Amino acid sequence: xxxxxxxxxxxxxxxxxxxxxxxxxxxxxxxxxxxxxxxxxxxxxxxxxxxxxxxxxxxxxxxxxxxxxxxxxxxxxxxxxxxxxxxxxxxxxxxxxxxxxxxxxxxxxxxxxxxxxxxxxxxxxxxxxxxxxxxxxxxxxxxxxxxxxxxxxxxxxxxxxxxxxxxxxxxxxxxxxxxxxxxxxxxxxxxxxxxxxxxxxxxxxxxxxxxxxxxxxxxxxxxxxxxxxxxxxxxxxxxxxxxxxxxxxxxxxxxxxxxxxxxxxxxxxxxxxxxxxxxxxxxxxxxxxxxxxxxxxxxxxxxxxxxxxxxxxxxxxxxxxxxxxxxxxxxxxxxxxxxxxxxxxxxxxxxxxxxxxxxxxxxxxxxxxxxxxxxxxxxxxxxxxxxxxxxxxxxxxxxxxxxxxxxxxxxxxxxxxxxxxxxxxxxxxxxxxxxxxxxxxxxxxxxxxxxxxxxxxxxxxxxxxxxxxxxxxxxxxxxxxxxxxxxxxxxxxxxxxxxx
Amino acid sequence: xxxxxxxxxxxxxxxxxxxxxxxxxxxxxxxxxxxxxxxxxxxxxxxxxxxxxxxxxxxxxxxxxxxxxxxxxxxxxxxxxxxxxxxxxxxxxxxxxxxxxxxxxxxxxxxxxxxxxxxxxxxxxxxxxxxxxxxxxxxxxxxxxxxxxxxxxxxxxxxxxxxxxxxxxxxxxxxxxxxxxxxxxxxxxxxxxxxxxxxxxxxxxxxxxxxxxxxxxxxxxxxxxxxxxxxxxxxxxxxxxxxxxxxxxxxxxxxxxxxxxxxxx
Numbered sequence: 228x229x230x231x232x233x234x235x236x237x238x239x240x241x242x243x244x245x246x247x248x249x250x251x252x253x254x255x256x257x258x259x260x261x262x263x264x265x266x267x268x269x270x271x272x273x274x275x276x277x278x279x280x281x282x283x284x285x286x287x288x289x290x291x292x293x294x295x296x297x298x299x300x301x302x303x304x305x306x307x308x309x310x311x312x313x314x315x316x317x318x319x320x321x322x323x324x325x326x327x328x329x330x331x332x333x334x335x336x337x338x339x340x341x342x343x344x345x346x347x348x349x350x351x352x353x354x355x356x357x358x359x360x361x362x363x364x365x366x367x368x369x370x371x372x373x374x375x376x377x378x379x380x381x382x383x384x385x386x387x388x389x390x391x392x393x394x395x396x397x398x399x400x401x402x403x404x405x406x407x408x409x410x411x412x413x414x415x416x417x418x419x420x421x422x423x424x425x426x427x428x429x430x431x432x433x434x435x436x437x438x439x440x441x442x443x444x445x446x447x448x449x450x451x452x453x454x455x456x457x458x459x460x461x462x463x464x465x466x467x468x469x470x471x472x473x474x475x476x477x478x479x480x481x482x483x484x485x486x487x488x489x490x491x492x493x494x495x496x497x498x499x500x501x502x503x504x505x506x507x508x509x510x511x512x513x514x515x516x517x518x519x520x521x522x523x524x525x526x527x528x529x530x531x532x533x534x535x536x537x538x539x540x541x542x543x544x545x546x547x548x549x550x551x552x553x554x555x556x557x558x559x560x561x562x563x564x565x566x567x568x569x570x571x572x573x574x575x576x577x578x579x580x581x582x583x584x585x586x587x588x589x590x591x592x593x594x595x596x597x598x599x600x601x602x603x604x605x606x607x608x609x610x611x612x613x614x615x616x617x618x619x620x621x622x623x624x625x626x627x628x629x630x631x632x633x634x635x636x637x638x639x640x641x642x643x644x645x646x647x648x649x650x651x652x653x654x655x656x657x658x659x660x661x662x663x664x665x666x667x668x669x670x671x672x673x674x675x676x677x678x679x680x681x682x683x684x685x686x687x688x689x690x691x692x693x694x695x696x697x698x699x700x701x702x703x704x705x706x707x708x709x710x711x712x713x714x715x716x717x718x719x720x721x722x723x724x725x726x727x
Numbered sequence: 728x729x730x731x732x733x734x735x736x737x738x739x740x741x742x743x744x745x746x747x748x749x750x751x752x753x754x755x756x757x758x759x760x761x762x763x764x765x766x767x768x769x770x771x772x773x774x775x776x777x778x779x780x781x782x783x784x785x786x787x788x789x790x791x792x793x794x795x796x797x798x799x800x801x802x803x804x805x806x807x808x809x810x811x812x813x814x815x816x817x818x819x820x821x822x823x824x825x826x827x828x829x830x831x832x833x834x835x836x837x838x839x840x841x842x843x844x845x846x847x848x849x850x851x852x853x854x855x856x857x858x859x860x861x862x863x864x865x866x867x868x869x870x871x872x873x874x875x876x877x878x879x880x881x882x883x884x885x886x887x888x889x890x891x892x893x894x895x896x897x898x899x900x901x902x903x904x905x906x907x908x909x910x911x912x913x914x915x916x917x918x919x920x921x922x923x924x925x926x927x928x929x930x931x932x933x934x935x936x937x938x939x940x941x942x943x944x945x946x947x948x949x950x951x952x953x954x955x956x957x958x959x960x961x962x963x964x965x966x967x968x969x970x971x972x973x974x975x976x977x978x979x980x981x982x983x984x985x986x987x988x989x990x991x992x
Contacts, residue, residue: 284941309949313942320935323881323943325859332954337944345954367887381943503890545898576904587928589899591920605904635927649903 231260231421232310232388234281238295240446241276241285250276252446254295260388263415263422265432265454268442269468270640270668274425277442278393280304281423282313299389307389309338312382316394316666318374321381327353327369328362330377334385345384352384355417356410370531372403376410383414390414392424396431397666400531400694404431411435427668428471429458441465469640469668476697477673481680484704487521490559490657490688491542491567497550498534498541510549511537512709519657524679524689526699529709535692536584536661538709542690543581543659544568559656573605580650582660586642590634595626595645598634602653620648624674640671647675651682658682660691664698676701739784739855741966746856747864748963752970753852757845759974763988766833768981769840775973776848783855793854797846805839812838844977858883860957867957874946881936885929892928896921 240252251273258264268274279285280297283304299307312334315321324330331352335345353359356376360369369377375395382390392411396404412435415422424432429439439457443449449468450461458465458472465472497513512534519525519542527535540546542553544567554565559578563570567579580602583589592598599620603613621627624644629637634645643663650658658679664672679689679702693699699706741749760772780790808831815830862880865871900906900921909916940946981987 279938282942284938308942308947309944311942313939315935315939315942317935320932321939322884323936323940323945325857325884329859329954333940333945334943336952336954337947337949339949339952342952342954342956345952349954378939385943540898543902545901571908572901572906573904573908575901575906579902581902583895583899583902585895587931588895589903591900591903591905591924602904635931653904 230388230419231262232300232307233260234258234389234421234423235298235301236277236295237297239280239297240294241273241280241291243276243291244289246291249273249446250291251280251442252294254297254442254447256440256448256451258421258423260421261419262438263436264424265429265436265439266423266425266442267429267439267465267468267470268449269444269470270638270671272442272444272468274442275393278313278391278423278425281389282311282391283308284313309385310388311391312385312387312389313391314375314378314382314393314395316397318371318378318398321378322366322374325366326362327358327360327364327366327377330366331380331384334381338385348384348386349380352380355383355414356380357406357413370403371399372406375399375403375407379407379410379414383418383420388420390418390420390422392422392426394426394666395424396426396428401696402530408432408435427469427666429465430471430473433458433473441468441470444468466669469670471669477676477701479701481683481702484523487523487686487688488558489556490519490521491553491555492518493542493548493551493553495551496538496541496548496553498537498546499549500537500546508547508549513550515551515707515709517542517707519688519690521656521686521688522683523704524683524691524702525705525707526703527690527692527707527709528694528699533709535709539581539659539661539690539692542567543579543657544570544575545581573607576602576655577606577653578656580653580655580658582646582650582658582663584661584665586646587635589646589649593633594630595632595634595637596621596630598645599649599652602649606653616652620652624648624678639666640668643667643671644674647678651678655687657688657690660689660693662693662695663691664693664695672698739782741779741783741852742855743962744966745864745868745957745959745963746852746861747868747957748959748966749852749856750861751967752973753849755967755970755974756848756977759978760841760845762990763978763981764834764837764841764990765981765986765988766837766840767984767986768977769837769844771980772844772973772977773840773847775976776844779969779973780851783851785851785854789854790851794847794850797843797850800846801839801842804842805835808838809835860955863953863955863957867953868959873951877945881940882933885932885936888932889925889929892925893921896924896928 234257236254236256239254240249242249266274266277281299281304285291297304299311304311322330323333328349331349332345335348340348356379358373358376358380366377396407399407408431415435424436426432433454436454439452439454440448441450441457441461450457462472493515496515497510499508499510501508515538517525527538529535537546541548547568553567555567563574567575590598591601596617599617600613603616621630626641626645626648629641634642637645647663663675676698683689691698691702756772760768809827810825812831812834814826814828817829818826819829820827858880862876866873866876900917978987
């Protein structure tokens with residue numbers, strides 16, 4: 228096993244092309260060979276930028292402007308690329324090859340490793356991350372957690388001296404998070420490589436890392452030291468910056484749920500999608516009974532692949548039911564047919580607001596301000612009233628500064644806030660959210676939870692698909708566990724019960 | 728994925744042959760057949776191809792599904808040639824510019840059979856080939872640049888995501904209040920803007936994948952090795968010989984029948 232690499236930053240900074248603000252600046256940092264470092268910082272503090280720079284994939288002069296010096300083993304990162312492994316956040320966009328074995332081998336091939344040795348390394352790497360599947364397994368058939376472990380295997384097969392992990396668990400369900408964390412922990416014991424992890428959720432990594440470095444959004448380093456010391460000393464500031472510091476879970480603040488007017492109910496509902504090239508839909512979940520009421524929140528939980536997202540899309544009038552019925556009540560449909568799937572798009576938007584799992588899928592305009600105006604204008608609201616509503620939402624969700632920006636250029640937290648804002652812009656009776664807290668920092672999480680509370684108190688109904696125990700605890704009045712399709716009534720609702 | 732790639736290829740004698748050999752065989756047949764337009768060579772080639780079909784391991788459903796575009800093209804070419812092709816001999820039917828004669832019917836048959844004889848082997852041989860193996864072969868045996876071959880291979884994997892993305896975009900538009908209305912013009916505008924959104928989405932995904940590939944050292948100055956050896960052995964030589972045989976028989980039969988007419992003369 229090769230040893231670890233040393234990382235050095237002397238007055239280093241980076242500004243993306245076309246931006247006035249520096250993503251990272253005045254960074255002074257030394258990471259010794261073999262150290263395991265957790266890199267923290269508020270959204271936009273430049274954590275990912277630093278990681279990409281260390282991996283040598285930040286690009287050349289066209290991509291941005293650098294100052295100062297950044298080295299890996301005294302080399303510029305682009306020259307040290309063969310010794311550096313990088314694992315990114317999105318499981319789907321880092322799979323290169325169609326089969327598991329080939330994907331792990333890809334990096335070794337590029338590094339010019341002889342053929343016989345490549346396959347030894349592939350076996351070792353897959354064993355190290357605990358992904359023991361046949362080498363010809365199609366990569367498309369892996370779960371999110373398995374794909375991230377595959378990416379990890381691909382990185383360590385290159386025998387890196389420096390391993391960089393950029394929010395490797397942000398898009399995973401709790402089981403996937405545990406898989407990846409355990410794989411990294413095992414790896415940390417087996418190699419001398421230097422490891423740098425970027426992550427919002429500190430608790431996941433405290434066992435694995437010894438040192439925490441907090442980047443300051445204004446430039447430089449905010450805090451640096453042993454994990455426990457930094458967490459004890461800086462807990463308040465970290466929490467304010469949106470970092471999930473270990474501590475008591477958020478408490479429920481909303482008053483006890485009431486029995487509100489029923490908006491929509493589902494009887495013996497089966498949901499599913501129609502695969503491309505076939506005529507019949509395949510049901511992924513069936514026998515679902517649910518009712519959505521004003522002032523009440525329903526959380527939909529269950530393992531990956533249980534059909535939660537499909538259910539959400541079906542209830543939101545975006546997918547036809549495969550079986551059973553969805554019936555909108557009079558006070559909700561206001562003269563329309565009872566099946567939401569048969570409403571026109573502009574009729575739907577004033578009744579149901581949908582927040583998709585991937586915010587990028589739902590953006591349709593090139594400016595944040597226009598994006599927010601789409602819904603209200605579609606319902607026929609006049610321009611002046613729409614603009615007032617847009618301004619109100621911009622300031623309510625801390626987006627005023629970004630009113631003229633392109634939605635695609637926002638940070639993850641900003642995109643999530645914008646996607647929620649677009650869904651509530653038309654003041655829909657029902658808000659349907661799919662994994663609204665995936666990959667969000669603690670600050671966005673708190674704001675989101677507070678906003679949903681507010682909407683519920685004002686008499687809206689909320690349905691949220693989520694893996695997030697804390698969100699279920701704070702928000703849910705009813706829990707529907709798919710795989711065991713019946714609605715649990717609240718009262719003695721506990722987290723354990725909600726997520727079993 | 729199913730759009731482009733078959734998840735697992737059915738094992739068959741031909742599926743095991745190196746895709747580069749299959750490509751060479753298919754090229755031999757098609758390049759020979761474009762040299763002449765006559766129905767004898769096309770019929771002979773098609774008959775021989777039909778004899779080989781059972782050894783490819785392609786099921787009936789797969790066969791018709793994948794070759795459907797070739798059949799459509801063949802029928803379209805036949806009808807068009809019959810109606811508008813150069814006329815000769817006995818006139819069977821005529822209406823204005825349109826004349827169907829003995830000559831144009833012969834030509835139509837020659838063209839239709841030719842489209843099938845050229846199209847079918849290509850499609851069927853591709854259906855039995857693994858794209859990864861083809862890429863390995865093109866890079867190691869034909870020595871095409873690795874950057875190009877592997878870039879195309881990685882991009883091919885993303886094509887399978889288009890259908891899902893397209894549907895997700897349509898749902899998002901409906902949820903946002905701009906999913907219908909406006910009559911045919913509104914429909915066209917939506918189609919355009921959704922296609923553009925798909926393009927943006929694909930570009931973003933592509934650039935993420937490029938970053939991941941670059942981080943794994945792809946495109947560096949280091950000389951690349953290949954984890955999977957691409958071999959050209961006896962089976963491959965036989966495959967190419969079969970291709971040459973089909974082409975040779977077609978030409979010989981056409982020359983013997985006196986129908987061979989070189990297009991470039």
